[in-house]
Amino acid sequence: MTTSPWLDDIMHSCLLTSPVSAAAFLSAAISDDGGGEDRLSALSDDLLCNVVSRLPVKDASRTDALSQRWRGLWRGTPLVLDDIHLLPDGRPMDWRAPAAAVSRILASHPGPFRCVRLANNLIDASKEDALAEWLRLLADKGIEDLTLVNRPLSFDVPLQLPPSLLCCGASLRRLYLGVWLFPFTTGLPRSPDVFPHLLELGICHGITEERDLEYLLACSPKLETLALISNYCYPDRVRIGSHSLRCLLLWHSLADEVAVMAAPRLQRLIVYCTHPAEAGRNINVKIGYAPELAVLGYLDTATHVLEIGNTIIKAGVTNVCPNTVVPSVKVLALKVRFRVPEEVRTLLTFLRCFPEVETLHIMASDNDTDYYDDLGEVKAGDNINSTFWQGVGRIKCVQSNVKKVVFDQFCGGTNQVGFLKLVLGRAVLLQKVIVMLAGPDPIMVSEVTRKLQPLASKRMWATKVLDTTSLEVRGRASGHVWRYSRASDLSISDPFIS
Numbered sequence: 001m002t003t004s005p006w007l008d009d010i011m012h013s014c015l016l017t018s019p020v021s022a023a024a025f026l027s028a029a030i031s032d033d034g035g036g037e038d039r040l041s042a043l044s045d046d047l048l049c050n051v052v053s054r055l056p057v058k059d060a061s062r063t064d065a066l067s068q069r070w071r072g073l074w075r076g077t078p079l080v081l082d083d084i085h086l087l088p089d090g091r092p093m094d095w096r097a098p099a100a101a102v103s104r105i106l107a108s109h110p111g112p113f114r115c116v117r118l119a120n121n122l123i124d125a126s127k128e129d130a131l132a133e134w135l136r137l138l139a140d141k142g143i144e145d146l147t148l149v150n151r152p153l154s155f156d157v158p159l160q161l162p163p164s165l166l167c168c169g170a171s172l173r174r175l176y177l178g179v180w181l182f183p184f185t186t187g188l189p190r191s192p193d194v195f196p197h198l199l200e201l202g203i204c205h206g207i208t209e210e211r212d213l214e215y216l217l218a219c220s221p222k223l224e225t226l227a228l229i230s231n232y233c234y235p236d237r238v239r240i241g242s243h244s245l246r247c248l249l250l251w252h253s254l255a256d257e258v259a260v261m262a263a264p265r266l267q268r269l270i271v272y273c274t275h276p277a278e279a280g281r282n283i284n285v286k287i288g289y290a291p292e293l294a295v296l297g298y299l300d301t302a303t304h305v306l307e308i309g310n311t312i313i314k315a316g317v318t319n320v321c322p323n324t325v326v327p328s329v330k331v332l333a334l335k336v337r338f339r340v341p342e343e344v345r346t347l348l349t350f351l352r353c354f355p356e357v358e359t360l361h362i363m364a365s366d367n368d369t370d371y372y373d374d375l376g377e378v379k380a381g382d383n384i385n386s387t388f389w390q391g392v393g394r395i396k397c398v399q400s401n402v403k404k405v406v407f408d409q410f411c412g413g414t415n416q417v418g419f420l421k422l423v424l425g426r427a428v429l430l431q432k433v434i435v436m437l438a439g440p441d442p443i444m445v446s447e448v449t450r451k452l453q454p455l456a457s458k459r460m461w462a463t464k465v466l467d468t469t470s471l472e473v474r475g476r477a478s479g480h481v482w483r484y485s486r487a488s489d490l491s492i493s494d495p496f497i498s
Contacts, residue, residue: 010230010252011119011178014204014484015147019115020080022056041069049077053114056085057105078114081105083121099127106134111141112171119149119178123159132162139167144197149178149204157181158206163188169195169219176202185215194219202227202484210235217242224265225488228253233277240266249487250274259286260293268295270487270495276303287326296326297333297496298363299350301343306350313353315346318393320353329354332397333361333496338415341384347419348392355396360423361496363408364416389418395426402427406498408436408476412451424455430463433471434498440475449473 041048052060052074060074086098099121116138123131138146146168150159160181166188168175172195182203198220208216208228213235217223223242227249228235237257240248247268250258254277260266269290276283285299286307299306306313308324332354336347351357405423410416423430435452437444454460456471463469476497487495 011149011204014202014227014229015117015119015149015176016485018080018082018084018117020054020056020082020085022059022085041067045073048073052077053079057081057109058085058101075108075110078112079109080115080117081113082115082117083119084117087120099123099130102134103130106137106141109141113138113141113143115145115147116143117147119147120151123150125159128159128162132164135162135164135168139164139170142171143168144171145174146172147176147178148180149176150180160184166194169198172198174198174200176200176204177206178204180206182206182208182212184209185212188215190215190218192219192221195223196221198223200225200488202229203231204229205231207232207234210237210239213238214241217245220244225249227251227484227488229484231255236277242266247488247490249484251487255283256281257284257286259284260288260290261286262289263293264289265292266290267292267490268487268495269293270295270297271300271304272298290326291328293326293328295331295493295495296329296354297331297361298335299333300335300365301346301350302335302337302340302365306353308353313349315342315349317349317352320349325353325355327354327356329357331359331361331494331496332357333363335363335365337365338413338419344384344415344419348395351395351397356401357397358401359404359406359494359498360397360402361406361408361498362419364410364413384415384418389422392422398423399426399428401429403429404432404434404498405430406434406436406496408497409438410435410448411438412448417452417455420452420455421460424460424462426462428462428464430461431465431468431470435471435473436476436497437474438476440477442475445473445475 048070052063055063057079060077060079063070063074064072081102083098083102086101088097102118102121118134158179158181161177161183163183165183170193175198195216199222201216201220201223204227208231217240222244224244225247226245228238229249229251231253233254236255237259238250238255239257239259239261240263241261242263244265245263246265248260248266248270250271252273254275256277258271260269271283271285274283282303282305284307285304287293288309308326311324313324334347334350337343402423407416407420420433424433435448437448452471452473458466458469461469486492489495
């Protein structure tokens, strides 16, 4: 089995923090007069159960030993089961160790469980029956929040989850699956009663057939967030038809198509570091009916073919018709190789399709840190000359609406500077420009700040709000452009780096 530290890092970045901590400290308070009165035990049953529910499950069971008053309370309290608290202290990691303890706890506690997080177990073919029994018990005990990750993480074909997973659906509100083959749903009843309360679904480094994804959407009438992260080639076509979905994330995956067919409540579509399933192909990004879509990115000018309605958006188009614009988008993120003239033209065309954008994120891919099948060789006679930017036609969002620009991975190339000048010279509402370098080197930050100093001059800006304008150069710390918790948090209006 080939393990991957990189995959482990992605997985951990997507897991939400455990709702309980093993560092919690519990002791009974004794009265000041030395009488030995146990004030904590004098609390009501409801308050004591609240205390127990905030403890790791093994500590919750130990409250039996505190006093007669505590005995049996843990069995009637909704608990959190996190298998990281079941790992043996001070010993080498053994992914098989927690399984027996998980079985004992699920069998002994009558439920319900507030949250179950099983992310430190190795489930192989020899434990398939145990896994099926876990899911059956969780279904019986009304599980609402379930995280199920198989370990250690690898690039081998994952084990298939048993159909009993679907039995948990009646009570689930949040489901996160990592390193599994989703159960085949062909022939199963398709009904909103399968996952009637599910709000959030994350599938990481797994295999989900297109028909099974369609089944999930059809059977989840309240689903608001769907995340497909570091998945294999399946689903190779992510087609979204959902009346409830508000957020779709596709990150570090392989796919040939991302299509929003009909999603009347969708507010956020993030596609990042996702490559075609086969070398030399493109990813079709189709926006159909999504009237509330406000956040979109990163559209990649090298690998994405943008389709709005039934029209493919081609580089060099200067006049867009009403049915090829998405006026609802307010935050737009684009990824561009500025050294490739065709992609610069694609960038300008994409911008024309989103006339109401107020925050624009540009990520340059000119530093050779990204993998592309097409090396982006510049054809003879296709260079962008010094007069190119002067001849760029009207771009409504730049000239009428953009207030903030974040230019990530900036390295000071001629076309990068030319694009900055274009925005500064036309954006009448622009207030803030942030230039992010690829690394945190303070010497490089100072050098680029000096190079861009002429652009900070107010005479270079077309904006009418000069009192609040700023151009800032920053060095970006290493790490992911976004994390799951930020990308899926709809209360954050701009989930991209800024």
